[in-house]
Amino acid sequence: MYGEAAALGAGTVLNALATGVGSAFAIDAETTARVELDDTDTVDGEIAGAPDGDTRLIRRCVERVVERFGDGQGGSVRTVSEVPMAAGLKSSSAAANATVLATLSALDVPVADSSGPDDDPDDDGRIDREGACRIGVRAARDAGVTVTGAFDDASASMLGGVTVTDNDADDLLHHEAVEWDVLVWTPATRAFSADADVARCAQVAPMARLVADLALDGRYGAAMTVNGLAFSAALDFPTDPAVEAMPHAAGVSLSGTGPSIVAVGERDDLEQVRDNWNQREGDTWMTTTRTDGARVIE
Secondary structure (H helix, E strand, O other): OEEEEEEEEEEEEEOOOOOOEEEEEEEEEEEEEEEEEEOOOOEEEEEOOOOOOOOHHHHHHHHHHHHHHOOOOEEEEEEEEOOOOOOOOOHHHHHHHHHHHHHHHHOOOOEEOOOOOOOOOOOOOOEEHHHHHHHHHHHHHHHOOOOOOOHHHHHHHHHOOEEEEEOOOOEEEEEEOOOOEEEEEEOOOOOOHHHOOHHHHHOOHHHHHHHHHHHHOOOHHHHHHHHHHHHHHHHOOOOHHHHHHOOOOOEEEEOOOOOOEEEEEOHHHHHHHHHHHOOOOOEEEEEEEOOOOOEEOO
C-alpha cells in the first residue's frame, strides 16, 4: 500500500498569532511525501537531508488518516522538500498536507477537488482537500509544532492561491486565485513557530485586525506590508529589508514567525529588490505563486 503526494510552501499576508485570523499565499516550492503502509502498528518517519529532524508531525499525520480511514496499519513516511525548514515558509504545513494526501492515496481514499464546509466524507468515503487539510492541522496540534494550528498556512498550501482563515475555528473565510511574482530572502538563522513570543504578538492585535480587514477587501499588498512591520517589531526582526523593498514591491512582509522576508509584485521591480537583498547574508530567490495547490502523484 503506497502513496505519494506533493504540497506547496507559502508566504504570509497576516500572521494569526495576534488574533487567530491569518492569511497566506501558496508559492512554487514543493514538499513531497512518500508513504508505505504495512501490517505493523507503528509508523516510522524520515526527513531527507535532516537525519535528526523531528518526524512527530509526519508520523502523526499518517496515524490520524489511518485512525479514520484505515484498519490499524503502520508503515513509514519519507519527505523530500524544496521548502527550507524553520524559515517561515510553511514547511511544516507542506509536509503535513503532502503526508495526509499520500496516506489517503495509499488507502485508496478518493480526494475531491472542491472544498466543503467540513471534513466529513461523503457516502462513498470521499473527502475534499479542505477536509484533508484539517487532518494535518489537527496532527500539527497533536505534535506541538504550532501555536495556532496554522490553518491559514495549511489551507494556502493545500488549495493554492491566497486564503484568509479563522484559525481558532479552522474556518476558511476567503479563498482566491492570485498570480504574483515572489521574491524570498532567507537569512542563515532559523526560527521555530512553536517558540514564538505569543504575548508580544498579542500586543499588535490592533494592527492585525487592520490587516485582516485589508486582506478580506482584497488589498493583499498593503495587508502584507502592515503585517510585516508590526510582526517584525513584535518578534524582534529587522525592518530594513522590507523598507528597501517598499519602493518597488506591491507588498512585503515577514513570513510567518520569520526569519524569511517575502515580497510580491512585478518581476522587473522585484529584480531591483533582489539586487539589494543579495548584498545581505543568506539566500535570495525568485519564484511565483501557485493556484493549483497540493496534489496526489499517480
